Amino acid sequence: MSRTPAVTMMFLLLISYVTYDWPATPKSLDEDPDRMEQFGGGSTFEAQCSKSSFEDVFTYTWAEFNVSVASNWRSAQIEAVAWVNGTMADDFRIFLDDLLARFIPSGGDGWLSSDEREAVRAVAADCVEYTMTRVGVRDGVHHRGGPAVDWRNATWVEDGVSIDEWNMVPENHESVRSCTNIGSSQNCYEVPVEPSQSRDCDTNNELQDECRIELMLSGTVDLHNIESVETLTLAMNVSNISRATYTVNAPFVDGMRLALFEECEGRDLLTGESPTPLRGSCIGDGSSKASHHYDDQGAMVLNIEPNRSSSFWPSGEDLFFDLTTISPPVDQAPIWSSTSPPEGTIWAYSSNSKYVDSSGLNIADWSDVSSWFIDEGPVSSLEINCFLEEDSDINMVSDSRTIIANIDEEAMSTSFMCSAEDISGQSTGFRNFTALNVISFSRPDGFNEIHDNIELIFRNTSIPEFYHAKIADLEVRVGVSSPFGEPIFFDNPIVLHESAESQNFTGELSFLPPGVVETWLDFSGPGFYERIEMLDLELYKVGDPPVLSVLESGWTDTSWQMRGVFSEPDGEKVSFTMFIDGINMGSVQSTGNTWSVGPVNFELFEIGPHTISVRACDESGLCSFIDMEIDSTLPLAKDGHEYDAPDDTDGGGGMLPFPVYSSMWGIVAAAFIYGKGRREGI
Numbered sequence: 006m007s008r009t010p011a012v013t014m015m016f017l018l019l020i021s022y023v024t025y026d027w028p029a030t031p032k033s034l035d036e037d038p039d040r041m042e043q044f045g046g047g048s049t050f051e052a053q054c055s056k057s058s059f060e061d062v063f064t065y066t067w068a069e070f071n072v073s074v075a076s077n078w079r080s081a082q083i084e085a086v087a088w089v090n091g092t093m094a095d096d097f098r099i100f101l102d103d104l105l106a107r108f109i110p111s112g113g114d115g116w117l118s119s120d121e122r123e124a125v126r127a128v129a130a131d132c133v134e135y136t137m138t139r140v141g142v143r144d145g146v147h148h149r150g151g152p153a154v155d156w157r158n159a160t161w162v163e164d165g166v167s168i169d170e171w172n173m174v175p176e177n178h179e180s181v182r183s184c185t186n187i188g189s190s191q192n193c194y195e196v197p198v199e200p201s202q203s204r205d206c207d208t209n210n211e212l213q214d215e216c217r218i219e220l221m222l223s224g225t226v227d228l229h230n231i232e233s234v235e236t237l238t239l240a241m242n243v244s245n246i247s248r249a250t251y252t253v254n255a256p257f258v259d260g261m262r263l264a265l266f267e268e269c270e271g272r273d274l275l276t277g278e279s280p281t282p283l284r285g286s287c288i289g290d291g292s293s294k295a296s297h298h299y300d301d302q303g304a305m306v307l308n309i310e311p312n313r314s315s316s317f318w319p320s321g322e323d324l325f326f327d328l329t330t331i332s333p334p335v336d337q338a339p340i341w342s343s344t345s346p347p348e349g350t351i352w353a354y355s356s357n358s359k360y361v362d363s364s365g366l367n368i369a370d371w372s373d374v375s376s377w378f379i380d381e382g383p384v385s386s387l388e389i390n391c392f393l394e395e396d397s398d399i400n401m402v403s404d405s406r407t408i409i410a411n412i413d414e415e416a417m418s419t420s421f422m423c424s425a426e427d428i429s430g431q432s433t434g435f436r437n438f439t440a441l442n443v444i445s446f447s448r449p450d451g452f453n454e455i456h457d458n459i460e461l462i463f464r465n466t467s468i469p470e471f472y473h474a475k476i477a478d479l480e481v482r483v484g485v486s487s488p489f490g491e492p493i494f495f496d497n498p499i500v501l502h503e504s505a506e507s508q509n510f511t512g513e514l515s516f517l518p519p520g521v522v523e524t525w526l527d528f529s530g531p532g533f534y535e536r537i538e539m540l541d542l543e544l545y546k547v548g549d550p551p552v553l554s555v556l557e558s559g560w561t562d563t564s565w566q567m568r569g570v571f572s573e574p575d576g577e578k579v580s581f582t583m584f585i586d587g588i589n590m591g592s593v594q595s596t597g598n599t600w601s602v603g604p605v606n607f608e609l610f611e612i613g614p615h616t617i618s619v620r621a622c623d624e625s626g627l628c629s630f631i632d633m634e635i636d637s638t639l640p641l642a643k644d645g646h647e648y649d650a651p652d653d654t655d656g657g658g659g660m661l662p663f664p665v666y667s668s669m670w671g672i673v674a675a676a677f678i679y680g681k682g683r684r685e686g687i
Contacts (some may be wrong), residue, residue, distance in 0.1 A: 040321040068249040076256040078142070078231040080162070081222075089218040097218060098173075098198040101125075111186040118184050118195035122174045132358060133168065133224065134161040141240045142228045147327040148238065149269065151281045156323075157241040159226045166224035175215050179204070215405050215427065234258050237328040243293060243311035244274055244321035253298070255309040260330040261305050265383055266295050270313075272321040284327075285383030286375035288406065293324060327440070334381040338431035345377035345436075346534050352440040353479055353528040356414065356466060358538045366440055367538070368421075371406035377431060378425040391423040410440050417442050418469055438534075443476060443501060444526075446540065449509075453544050459485060461510045463499050476501045479533055483510055484525035487517060492525040492537065519548030519575055519625040549574040550627035553600075553619065558633060560640045566603030567617065567633060571595070577623040584618040593619065607637040614638075 068087040089097055098117050105121055106113020112121070150156055174196055175181070184193035196215065219252060231237070239253070255261065268289025272279045292312040300306055305328070313322040354366055368391070375384050391401035391408050391521030401408050401421065412419040422435040446463045461483065468476060480484035481499040484492035495512045514522070522544040529535040551573045558567035573579050581593035583602045593602050603618060614636045622628040 026458055047435060066093060066248065069264045070251045072251065074256055078234055079228055081226050081228060083226060085222040086222045092427050093214055094216060094218045095200045102198045105457050115198055117174055117196040117198050118193055119174050119233055120184065120190055120193045133166045134163055138226060139242045143238050144231050144233050145236060147236055147284055148165050149282050149284055149325060151317050158229050162225040162227055169221045171219040173218050178215050235330050239326040239328065241324040243313050244310045245313060245318055246316045247314055249311060251309040255305040257304040258330060261328060263297050263326060264329045264626055265327040267325045268293050269323045269325065272323060274319040274321045279371065283375055286384050286385055288371065293322065295324065299457040336429055337381060339380035339387055339425050339427050339433050341433050342377055342379045346438065348436045350438050350534050351475065352438065352536065353443045354440060354538060355526055355540060356442050356445040357540050357542065365411040368408035368410050374406060374408060380427055382427060387425040387427055388424050391421055394420045394422065417467055419673060441472060443468060444478065444481060454489065454547050455544050456547055457514055459512045459544065463508045463510060465501055475532055479530040482527040483512060484527060485514065485517060486523045488521050488523060514546060516575060517546055519546050520660055522546050548625045548627055550629040551621040551623055552580045553621050553629050553631045555631060561604060563606035563608050563640050564606045565635055568599065568601035570598050571621055572598060572601055575623065577625060579621050579623050582620045586616055607641060610637065612638055612641050624672065
């Protein structure tokens with residue numbers, strides 16, 4: 006790996022991804038660093054610079070970004086300054102010195118030189134040009150992206166980036182000295198990266214000292230494919246950013262207004278599989294602030310202060326700004342959407358549902374509820390009202406906007422009604438729904454341990470006669486999952502009848518690993534709200550240990566070896582350990598479905614009988630053993646060792662050569678322990 010991409014990556018992350026999380030004011034000295042490793046992969050210069058997705062390599066005190074968008078919205082000029090103060094400056098220099106140790110002779114010596122600084126300056130700008138920016142701009146109908154949309158469409162202009170720094174290597178450091186490394190430039194000087202214990206960081210003094218560093222960036226980005234400014238969506242990924250400000254200066258556009266600002270939280274940064282939020286449905290916590298005003302020329306200016314601590318990772322945050330020149334729509338009443346539940350929809354559930362408890366039955370999460378209504382304003386600003394008919398004073402909508410029905414566990418059916426109201430008091434009107442207890446279950450043996458199959462007994466509840474005809478359209482499927490995994494549902498559905506007769510269900514579980522098994526039900530059918538629920542049943546799948554067999558074993562001169570094959574019924578990884586007379590000799594490697602031990606030189610052990618054991622354990626902790634009784638008396642005697650005649654000897658003869666995977670150093674060390682134990686009576 007060359008020096009260039011690695012050195013560049015450091016400066017790249019300083020400027021392109023500002024990830025501060027410090028309770029300090031600009032240019033103050035903070036003493037509580039919080040660093041995380043997160044370099045991108047790849048061996049080329051471009052790959053090293055472009056594949057960082059989690060940016061907490063460095064810690065900062067404060068950063069300010071000033072973005073000026075061109076009049077045609079096709080490009081933007083970015084000017085940025087970042088301050089690195091106090092112990093964060095120390096951490097930066099230490100990290101830089103440690104990293105340089107892998108690439109240049111002067112690195113890792115506890116000193117940072119002006120020559121090393123110049124090397125960083127020379128390549129940092131090139132690296133930034135390959136980085137992924139946090140900003141995207143798209144024209145057309147306002148939206149929040151989706152599987153085919155990449156918001157990161159703003160890219161750096163080639164040869165359009167410059168980087169500078171102040172005080173990375175302070176000239177008036179109390180321990181500054183001329184460079185001592187061979188090949189240093191004539192005026193090269195260096196400073197220790199470890200701070201002096203007696204130093205005094207004067208926060209009111211702007212002179213150079215080792216307590217502060219400033220980093221500056223200037224660059225241009227392309228904003229591709231902007232054809233119309235009638236409707237624009239500006240998106241920012243502010244995951245892991247705090248203590249930074251962004252000022253976005255838009256060009257003058259007649260009638261330009263901010264139609265909507267949204268703080269959308271919770272995107273999974275690891276998998277990227279989080280559902281795309283509907284426009285207007287995000288309910289942020291208000292940690293990130295945004296405001297706007299117009300300058301003297303009437304151009305819009307956005308002021309953005311993101312505040313998403315790295316402690317939330319891998320949960321991310323995106324900010325969306327919907328800009329438009331279209332006049333605000335007329336305030337009209339919200340309406341039910343085409344995907345909303347129709348009047349009379351039934352919520353089927355099980356009396357064994359994990360959600361039927363003191364907190365009530367989960368009717369729908371906000372991700373579903375937000376799709377029920379349409380309004381010219383954001384759906385998140387609507388007041389959602391849901392009431393039980395018999396208690397219309399208590400709203401079923403929680404603070405998280407989940408609808409929870411507090412129903413009697415013994416009740417067979419519960420009616421409720423819902424509506425939405427905008428800030429003007431205009432309403433969708435109520436729709437009436439029913440929660441219906443349709444099924445219960447039990448285990449045939451009453452135990453929670455299962456093996457290759459799951460067996461359940463389902464019984465219809467005493468469904469009110471009014472619903473007998475409706476349940477014929479209901480399909481109930483059983484599903485299983487490992488903890489935190491997505492449920493997998495079986496194809497054979499449970500058929501509900503008017504009577505409360507029982508039905509046996511059996512499902513094969515070979516696809517699940519041993520461990521806790523969670524059980525689910527999926528309800529669907531005409532007139533029913535499609536939903537899944539977890540049952541209040543925690544099963545445990547008992548696995549099987551690995552199966553071991555020996556193919557051959559025997560002596561070659563004074564060395565003994567053995568090999569065999571194995572299988573793992575549950576498909577888990579298997580690790581092997583070898584023992585001699587109960588003493589751990591270390592791990593045994595395996596290839597494919599084969600394992601081997603030896604050759605073990607028994608000249609290192611006492612003459613006589615020994616027990617060789619191989620233990621194979623899977624990931625669930627289930628283990629199998631193979632024991633082999635051998636006697637080293639005769640093989641060692643043939644080699645000139647004196648011995649007492651044994652009662653019998655191992656019958657193994659010579660062996661054909663086969664791969665050897667055991668560590669001879671481990672065997673020698675274990676033999677020493679073995680012999681020492683024998684002598685000391687351990």
